[in-house]
Amino acid sequence: MSDSELHEVPDFIDDENVENELYEHHRLVVDKGQGLLRIDKFLMLRIENASRNKIQQAAKAGNILVNNVAVKQNYRVKPLDVISVVLAFPPRDTTVYPQDIPLNIIYEDAYLLVVNKNAGMVVHPGYANFDGTMLNALVWHFRHQPGAKPDAMPLLVHRIDKDTSGIILVAKTEEAQSKLANEFFHHTIQRTYQAIVWGVPRESEGTVTGNVGRNLSNRLVMSVFPDGIHGKHAVTHYKLLRDFSYVSLVECKL
Template sequence: MPEDEDFFEEHDSPEFADDENVENELYEHHRIIADKGQGLLRIDKFLMIRIENASRNKIQQAAKAGNILVNGEPVRQNYRVKPLDVISVVMAHPPRDTEVLPEEIPLNIVYEDEHLLVVNKDAGMVVHPGYANFDGTMLNALVWHLRHRPGAGPDAMPLLVHRIDKDTSGIILVAKTEEAQTRIARDFFDHTIKRTYQAIVWGTPRENEGTITGHVGRNLNNRLIMAVFPDGSHGKHAVTHYKVLRSYNYVSLIECRLETGRTHQIRAHMKHLGHPLFSDERYGGNQILKGTTSGTYKKFVENCFRLCPRQALHAKSLGFIHPVTGQEMFFDSILPSDMQSLLDRWERYVSGRGENQTSQ
């Protein structure tokens, strides 16, 4: 086995069945150091031996995309491995073994060409089939969409490169070819994809702008949630940059820019900062964490929970270089109605115009 492998984390774990195990990029990273006695061998054959379940096609796609580096330099698939070569490989994760059945489900596709498409996903939609979610997913809808386009073949299949939680809304990038998938996987690995989220959190961070750095991994006492390990003792390196956009004293609208894409990264990082996402049941945001817990204020907050009964998180924008044309692409989206209505209510409340909202 390789000396160091970085796979996306337990994507089919039943503990995360209801909201998927995300926000993970869907790629594999392998780092291998050739033995001192390694004989000259083509790197594609070498990797077929050293990487479990690696297909020849995936290795060829990785080489074509410049995703196979030897001693820091990209090489072709016919490069011959030498003793003590340090080899780094990034490959898109292979398609799932389970068949994804087409389903006619409405989707908000904001861009599409022959190589990729961009979807603005509604909250409540699971991205792909998995444990306890076998149908009704975005992937089922995309299979239908691709197979019913003029000239589409029966094997048309969307290829995921990242994903977001079931109850998180917003922009998702999907590849339509293995070449595009492999090149985008490298961009995620190199952190050149620009992603911003907007979230409504409890309270207001002390600093209007800041960076949260801390490994994110499974909570050692509760596998249903993720935790932050600042000392790096568990989990994986994670970095979130945040900025307060608007403060309503009790809650704030913040922007988060991701460098890494770990499971529940924003949700875990903001809880670690002391400002859980509003209405986030898993991370304690579905309780009153700012203000009194009785009287008309309590009724007002309970109505807000009913208005937005999910974590208040939206994948707002995505910027990347087109994997084939090299064109700079950028997609933005407005806040969904539940989050916008939530902000409007808090605005009226803190301005003294929210007295009648407790009975709504």
């Protein structure tokens, strides 16, 4: 900042207020039909990657407001409450910036492209992985094509986990994204994976069903829940390909 900019700062600004300024990171309005629920549990279910411990720490620090008043972690939310989570630093920039990262693109046309993702690469920015992702690499690829628009953006249809390698379809147009998403929704696209698992399945073939969602205690871990309680319903058909005694190679179809 230049000296001239410093002189433009109004004399009436209170330095103490500047230091204590809080920035709103989340704002939620409780539904009309919401029953009484502790605010730490409510926020854990509404804010992605938020652990109950972190929420309780924020409440103790006075960073959780209900109707502009700081509340404790045992406050019970009521219908139409306005909840704000405020912190001493501004929200992180969520813009996906282009990064020149090598990609294994095995097919591409005017409507979509197919990436063979390596294990260890995160598909899109998220908690603890704000850049260096496949999406950052795709933005670079899109914007360095002949005649590309400077704001060209890839449109993700699905994803696979960081430590999983495999094929990912990426749409180039909204129409292609809509049609591909419809295929995934109606399970008309077959997805087959191979995995190494501990032990040997009792049956050489079978089906595993359950609801998959984030663990209620640790939001960074996925868990399987009984049907109809939490998570998204999932069905996996498996087939034993090879028995190594203590581990097995299995084929999984979703």
